Structures are given as C-alpha cells and as structure tokens.
Amino acid sequence: MEEWRFEPAHDFGLSAEQRRLSLRREVGLESAISCFLWRSITRLYLAIAHRLRIRGRENLPTHPPFVLVANHASHLDAIILGGILPLRFVGAVFPIAAGDTFFTKRASSIFATAFMNALPIWRKSCGAHLLEDLRERLLKGSSVYILFPEGTRTRTGAMATFKPGLGRLVAGTSVPIVPCYLNGTFAALPASGTVPRWTKICVTIGKPLSFSETTNDRASWELIAAATENAVRVLENG
Amino acid sequence: MDPIARERLFGFRHAFDSPVTFWITIAVIAALLIASVIIWYLHARGRTSDKLHDELVKRVVSWAVMTPLLLGPVLLGAAWTILAVAILSVLCYREFARATGFFRYRSLSIVVVLGIIATTFAIADHWYGFFVAIPPLTIVLLAMVAILRDEPRGYTQRVGLGVIGFLLFGYCLGHLGYMANDADFRPIVMLIILTVELNDVFAYIAGKTFGHRKITPHTSPNKTLGGAIGALVLTTTLVSTVGHFVFAGSGVDTPVKLIGLGLIVSVAGQFGDLMVSSIKRDIGIKDMGASIPGHGGLLDRFDSMLLVAPAVFHYIAFFRGFGLDQPTRIFTGGC
Numbered sequence: 001m002e003e004w005r006f007e008p009a010h011d012f013g014l015s016a017e018q019r020r021l022s023l024r025r026e027v028g029l030e031s032a033i034s035c036f037l038w039r040s041i042t043r044l045y046l047a048i049a050h051r052l053r054i055r056g057r058e059n060l061p062t063h064p065p066f067v068l069v070a071n072h073a074s075h076l077d078a079i080i081l082g083g084i085l086p087l088r089f090v091g092a093v094f095p096i097a098a099g100d101t102f103f104t105k106r107a108s109s110i111f112a113t114a115f116m117n118a119l120p121i122w123r124k125s126c127g128a129h130l131l132e133d134l135r136e137r138l139l140k141g142s143s144v145y146i147l148f149p150e151g152t153r154t155r156t157g158a159m160a161t162f163k164p165g166l167g168r169l170v171a172g173t174s175v176p177i178v179p180c181y182l183n184g185t186f187a188a189l190p191a192s193g194t195v196p197r198w199t200k201i202c203v204t205i206g207k208p209l210s211f212s213e214t215t216n217d218r219a220s221w222e223l224i225a226a227a228t229e230n231a232v233r234v235l236e237n238g
Numbered sequence: 239m240d241p242i243a244r245e246r247l248f249g250f251r252h253a254f255d256s257p258v259t260f261w262i263t264i265a266v267i268a269a270l271l272i273a274s275v276i277i278w279y280l281h282a283r284g285r286t287s288d289k290l291h292d293e294l295v296k297r298v299v300s301w302a303v304m305t306p307l308l309l310g311p312v313l314l315g316a317a318w319t320i321l322a323v324a325i326l327s328v329l330c331y332r333e334f335a336r337a338t339g340f341f342r343y344r345s346l347s348i349v350v351v352l353g354i355i356a357t358t359f360a361i362a363d364h365w366y367g368f369f370v371a372i373p374p375l376t377i378v379l380l381a382m383v384a385i386l387r388d389e390p391r392g393y394t395q396r397v398g399l400g401v402i403g404f405l406l407f408g409y410c411l412g413h414l415g416y417m418a419n420d421a422d423f424r425p426i427v428m429l430i431i432l433t434v435e436l437n438d439v440f441a442y443i444a445g446k447t448f449g450h451r452k453i454t455p456h457t458s459p460n461k462t463l464g465g466a467i468g469a470l471v472l473t474t475t476l477v478s479t480v481g482h483f484v485f486a487g488s489g490v491d492t493p494v495k496l497i498g499l500g501l502i503v504s505v506a507g508q509f510g511d512l513m514v515s516s517i518k519r520d521i522g523i524k525d526m527g528a529s530i531p532g533h534g535g536l537l538d539r540f541d542s543m544l545l546v547a548p549a550v551f552h553y554i555a556f557f558r559g560f561g562l563d564q565p566t567r568i569f570t571g572g573c
Contacts, residue, residue, distance in 0.1 A: 004395045006521045007339035015528045028332065028341050029351060091344070 020113045023133040027091035038115035049198040056205035071159045072148035073186035095146040153191040162229040167221030176208035181235035240565040247317040258425040296532035316418035323415035324358040331407040340399040354408035413551040419561035425484040437473040437507040444468020458515040474500030489557035506549045507542040514541035
C-alpha cells in the first residue's frame with residue numbers, strides 16, 4: 001500500500017506575525033472568507049461609485065499562474081485588479097505590496113493580509129532571494145500576482161518606466177504576463193488624495209504576453225519590463 | 239426560552255453554587271501564583287540559568303493567559319462553555335488541516351467546519367438525537383463533496399483526513415461541550431480539565447524522578463514507564479478524591495466507579511498525547527504550530543483532552559446521565 005502524502009502548509013510553524021510577512025504564506029479558510037467578503041463589498045462599491053467598466057475580459061487566462069500588471073496611480077488600483085478576477089481565484093490572488101507602506105504597522109499589515117491577501121516586497125532592500133522566492137512560488141503553479149512595475153504610484157498622472165524586477169519573476173518560464181491599463185484612477189484617488197472622488201474608471205485588459213523564449217538574465221529582465229511597458233502604453237493609447 | 243435553560247446557559251450568578259468549583263478556582267489561581275514566586279525565587283538565588291528562566295516564564299505566562307480562557311467560560315455559564323469548546327475545536331482542526339495539507343481542499347474543509355458548527359448547535363440545543371446524527375451525515379457529505387473534484391487518486395486520503403479531522407477535533411472535543419447540558423456541569427467540566435492537564439504534569443514530574451524505561455521510543459522518546467505509572471496513580475487518586483465531592487450521592491459515587499473514572503482520565507489522557515505525537519511523527523513535524531509560546535501549537539497542549547472527553551462522557555452518562563432533568567431542544571422545540 002502506498003503511503004499517504006502529507007504536505008504541511010508552506011508557512012507552517014510560523015507565528016501570526018511571521019506568517020503575514022512570509023512570501024510562502026498559504027491561505028486558509030479564514031482568510032479566504034475575509035477576502036471573499038472584502039471583494040464582494042469593493043466590487044459593489046466600484047460598480048456604484050466608479051461605474052467600473054472592464055474591456056477585454058476574454059483576455060484573462062482561465063488558470064493560474066499568471067501576473068496581472070498595470071500602471072499605478074492610486075490605492076484603488078490593486079482593489080480594482082483584484083475585483084475583475086473571477087471569484088474562484090479567491091485565495092490564489094496575491095497583490096505584491098510595498099512592505100514599507102503596508103507592512104510596517106501592525107494594523108495595516110493585518111488588513112493587507114486578511115482582506116487583500118497581499119505579499120510584501122521591500123523596496124529599499126529588495127534582496128535577490130526575495131524575488132527568487134516569489135518566482136518559485138509562481139512556478140509552483142497556483143498563484144496569481146497583481147504587480148505594479150513602476151514601483152510606486154505616479155505623482156503626475158504620467159506612467160513611469162517599468163522596473164526589471166518584473167522580468168525576474170517570469171523570465172524563461174511559460175507564466176504569462178497580462179498587461180492592463182487603468183484609466184481614471186488618478187482622477188479618482190491620486191497619491192495626494194485621501195477620499196476618493198466618485199469618477200468613472202475603466203480597465204482595459206490586454207492579450208497575455210509570454211516570455212518562455214527568454215533566458216533568465218538581466219538583459220532579458222529589462223527586455224521583459226520594456227515589452228510589458230510598451231504593451232500597457234499601447235492599451236493606454238488604443 | 240425555558241427559564242431553567244436560560245439560567246444554565248447564561249446564569250453567571252450560579253458560578254460558585256458548588257463548593258468544588260470555588261475550591262478548584264482558588265487552587266488553580268494559587269498554583270499559578272506559587273509557581274511564579276518559585277520561578278522568581280530560583281532565578282533570584284541564581285539556581286536557574288537565564289535560558290531556563292526565560293523558558294519557565296514563557297510557560298507560566300502562557301498558563302496565566304490560558305487559565306482564564308478555560309475557566310472563565312465555565313464559570314460564566316453553559317452557553318460560553320459550549321462556545322469556548324467550539325472555538326477550541328475549530329482552532330485544533332485548523333492546526334491539523336495546516337499540518338497535513340488538508341486545508342488545500344477548501345470545499346472539504348468547509349464541510350468539516352460546518353460539521354463542527356452543527357455539533358455546537360446540537361449541543362446548545364440539548365438535542366442528543368441530532369448530536370448523534372451529525373457524524374454519519376458529515377461523513378456522507380465529505381464522501382460526496384470529495385467526488386466533485388473528479389480525481390480518484392488520493393480520494394481515500396482526502397475523505398479519510400476529513401473524517402479524522404472532524405471526529406477527533408469536532409466530535410470528540412464536542413463531548414466536553416455536551417457536558418454543559420447538565421445542571422451541575424461546572425464542577426464536572428472543571429474536574430476534567432484540571433485533572434487532564436495535571437495528568438500531563440504528573441507524567442512529566444514522575445518521569446523525571448523515576449523514569450528509566452522508555453515505553454514508546456519511536457512515537458515519543460521522552461515517555462517512560464515510571465512517568466506513565468506515576469501519572470496513573472496520582473491522577474486516579476486526585477480524580478477519585480475530588481470526584482467523590484463532585485458526584486456525591488449520584489451513581490458514580492462508589493469507590494470502584496470513582497477509581498474507574500480516574501483510570502479512564504489518566505489512560506485516555508496519556509494515549510491522546512501519544513496519538514498526537516504519532517500524527518506529528520507520521521507527517522514529519524515537531525510541533526503542531528506556534529500559537530502558545532513555550533508549548534507549541536494548541537494541539538500540543540490539548541492533545542490529552544481529545545480521547546478523554548468522549549470516554550469520560552459515556553462513562554458518567556452510563557452511571558449517572560447528563561442533564562436528564564434539563565429541558566431538551568431548547569431552540570428547536572419538539573421532543
């Protein structure tokens with residue numbers, strides 16, 4: 001008789017605080033429920049307050065893994081991208097959030113993990129091994145990342161260049177990048193604002209980009225970042 | 239709601255109706271204070287190293303947090319006792335699911351949690367018929383939901399882990415909650431919690447003092463014959479002595495039956511401990527989690543209760559019964 005195979009949670013044995021910061025965090029029933037509730041509420045809000053329009057929904061892959069990428073103008077961005085994904089992905093969707101903004105205070109770190117299911121990335125000291133952990137997790141096959149490769153919210157409304165860290169996650173793999181363009185989030189809630197204005201928002205989802213032909217080195221990472229940035233700019237103008 | 243039921247569920251004024259409840263509460267608080275003083279004294283005199291001292295402090299602080307969480311609900315009323323047991327069940331199941339990887343089968347996990355919620359409802363309602371119906375119904379649901387993945391490979395393991403998870407952490411522990419349906423539940427529940435926890439302590443102390451022969455080197459290398467026998471003797475003595483006051487005048491109150499009760503607490507307690515050790519060895523992990531500083535996971539602390547609760551419940555139910563004079567089906571009505 002074959003033995004039973006056990007695979008403990010990858011973040012097993014960590015304290016609650018360590019779990020929140022861990023890139024290996026796996027979602028249990030409790031966070032799946034809280035994320036589900038949060039999503040339902042925010043979807044309703046986006047539909048009513050911002051008359052959210054989604055174009056190109058057919059471009060979304062049907063299975064994880066993939067990386068959803070967009071221009072970054074507002075705190076609403078991650079909520080919107082999380083909201084356009086089908087409900088069955090709840091618990092598999094991880095916005096990659098700035099550690100120094102969301103994970104330094106206890107309350108905001110609990111919120112970011114329990115309701116947004118965010119994974120922290122540290123902008124000041126983003127060690128190579130952290131990106132490597134994220135890449136490994138993506139390759140295991142059950143995660144969807146939401147990522148803003150500009151690295152920060154735009155202060156002027158114009159999109160900045162994409163950082164090559166994005167390429168590092170997918171170079172040489174078959175994991176697709178899905179480029180999106182968010183229109184109207186800068187007007188609704190810019191970095192300088194605190195209360196959202198109820199203005200229209202429109203998301204355009206582009207065709208998935210595959211970089212399985214590339215090698216895993218710096219030149220390819222920059223190429224991937226540039227190609228993705230270009231795809232988002234095309235969506236912006238088109 | 240029936241006034242008798244309301245008094246039992248929420249009547250915190252009755253907390254110390256039984257002198258045994260009062261004395262157990264006093265004894266536990268005193269024990270915690272004395273332990274703290276001893277630990278402080280030993281460190282002040284340089285008898286314990288800084289490392290050992292930190293470890294001991296961590297444990298006492300954990301106990302100081304856990305004690306009110308355990309005794310508080312029992313003193314407050316049956317509703318809180320049942321709720322506390324339900325929360326403990328869910329948290330123990332969660333550790334088990336995360337340790338085995340069962341939590342990844344989310345729909346099955348939902349079935350187990352629904353089973354625990356249904357168990358809690360049956361207990362709170364004092365509806366024994368439904369309480370008995372829940373395990374088979376949960377198994378039916380698990381077997382059906384597990385098919386929906388259309389993935390026969392691993393089917394037996396998926397259903398098996400769900401059944402084990404529900405029966406051990408939802409249903410076995412649930413028997414502790416069911417005892418709260420008795421008019422006189424406070425001293426009974428307290429006696430069991432106290433002696434099950436002390437059984438562990440007795441085994442540890444006796445094992446350190448005159449334990450040589452290892453009984454289960456592969457399962458838990460620290461368990462010795464001396465520790466097991468020491469715990470058996472001490473726990474049985476304690477249970478039958480205090481039990482004489484708890485069960486005064488009832489069918490359990492004869493020397494032989496009280497000693498039997500003590501033996502059940504001690505034997506089932508030690509086997510519960512070994513059972514969780516076996517599960518951990520099988521999976522290949524050391525602790526079931528990190529939720530209680532100095533102890534490991536919740537399951538590392540409450541492992542002994544898992545097998546004691548149903549064994550003691552049915553032993554007492556056989557000779558004395560639980561809540562026979564109490565109104566049944568409080569919320570659902572009917573009979």
